[in-house]
Amino acid sequence: FFHLVKKQLTNHQLWTDNTLSLRNKQTMHLVLPRTLHRTKSSAHLxxxxxxxxxxxxxxxxxxxxxxxxxxxxxxxxPYKHRYIFLQVDITLPENKIWWDRYKYDIPVFHLNGQFLMMHRVSTSLLEKRLAEVDEEQQ
Structure with a gap:
């Protein structure tokens, strides 16, 4: 039974697209074998x-x-509770590709790796895209 659940778990999109952190994956590997013998708690987990x-x-x-x-x-x-915020310093040598692309356009924003906006923040666009992401998760 555990092997079937583990196979299904590791093929799930959250696992394969690296949404889950390595620590979460390691925790799941440790916890699942101990909890899956209890069917009700396993399904709930x-x-x-x-x-x-x-x-x-x-x-x-x-x-x-x-x-x-x-x-x-x-x-x-005001929106900081709705996303994880990362900053990329385009002047660092390891970010040369971003320097070449955006040296005349900062600030530039990406949401989940996709271009979102540049120069000035459009709160209406940000709200729209965050709402789309919320809908996709439901």
Missing amino acids: LRRLFSQKYLPTLTLFTKDPCPLCDEAKDVLE
Whole structure:
């Protein structure tokens, strides 16, 4: 029984698209064998695990100094509970590809790896895209 559940679990989209962190995956490998012998608690555990909502990732491509970036972060403050925020400093050598692409356009924002907006924050666009992400998760 455990092997069937483990196979289904590791083939699930959350597992394969790296939405779950390595630590979560390791925890699941440790916990599942101990809990799956209890059918009721196992079903509840799996249902709870895969019904969780995951926050989208908002990435800001920036450099220092960047007054427009600072302004954009202030505008985004009321929305910070709705996404995971990452900053990419395009001046670092490992981010050369982003420097080549965005050196004249910062701030630039991506939502879940997809271009969202540049130069100024459009709160209406951000709200629309965050709502779309919420709908996809339901």
